Amino acid sequence: MALPGAAVFERAGLDTWPGIEVEWDGDWVRRATGGYTKRANSVQCLNAADDGDVEARVAAAVAWFNARNLPPVFRMTPLAGPALSATLERLGWRTIDASHQFAMPLGPTAPDPLGRIFAVRDPVWLAIAQQLSGYDDARQARLEALLAVIQVEACGVAVFDAAGLPVASALMAIADGIVVTGNVVTAAAQRRKGYGAAMMATGHAWAHAAGATIAALNVQADNAGAQALYRGLGYTHQYDYHYRLAGTT
Incomplete structure (x- = not known):
């Protein structure tokens, strides 16, 4: 059984790990859930082609999170466009929590x-x-x-x-x-x-x-024990992602 691509997994993730507050900006989605986990309190792009006017949209996302007393966070998957990655790098956003998407037929x-x-x-x-x-x-x-x-x-x-x-x-x-x-x-x-x-x-x-018919989960890149468990169950690596936080400290 062929497994789907990142877009399918990430859309499923929005439903299985929802935000309490959700706001769309084109194919970028901002989610807030009172600060419980970065995944449910971050903004991510669901379409790498939606990569225009990035600096202004990043600023709008920062203001959105600040208004909720939450740290601005971007979840960076293969669906994030190159201009978004370049802009966050230029603005000095730090990279944390390198992780993997695992999946398998069920x-x-x-x-x-x-x-x-x-x-x-x-x-x-x-x-x-x-x-x-x-x-x-x-x-x-x-x-x-x-x-x-x-x-x-x-x-x-x-x-x-x-x-x-x-x-x-x-x-x-x-x-x-x-x-x-x-x-x-x-x-x-x-x-x-x-x-x-x-x-x-x-x-x-x-x-x-x-x-x-498919099982999926996220696992941190430095958690070798969990990765061994999941691989033993039949999960395989699908793609990588990480988070970007504003500031360098």
Whole structure:
């Protein structure tokens, strides 16, 4: 099965990881979600050909984020035009968080016996996700605000150890037949014990039953352990992206 290009994955990402506030400027989209993650609080271009009047549009984006007390951030994928990249470089925007898009065809998968599926706003799963992520109440509230605006089919996934304690969790959502996984976390003391793979198998089984035919996720370029896990499950590298932040410090 041939996998789609960056435009399809990025459009699916807008639906599975939505902004609370969204404003379009041609094929550039600005999104704000109270500061929870750079991805949901950034501007990105969805069409490399929409590359005109860049400096004024960057300035407008900066003003938009400043008005919301958020740091101006650009998500730079292969869909960003060369003039945008050159302008941000000239203005001194720094590059951070080099990352990869991974994906694979999704076939029938058996859920792990230790895995469970939850509604994304189920208080039990929210408590598990907060505990494993180590979020304070303010950050957890920002996550829950994002979950409240997801319009596509989504679930929370958790894996429990033999004693019934939660050891791993993730969020999965489906758009355009693509299940996108995010917020993957395994308890530090429980890593390299197969719980991450169990969690992914459980979520993949849910997604396939819900009609997904492709699985996708983002992983940071310096996270070798996560990349090894995903490659072992069948994911392959699709393209790279990074973020640009205003300023040099």
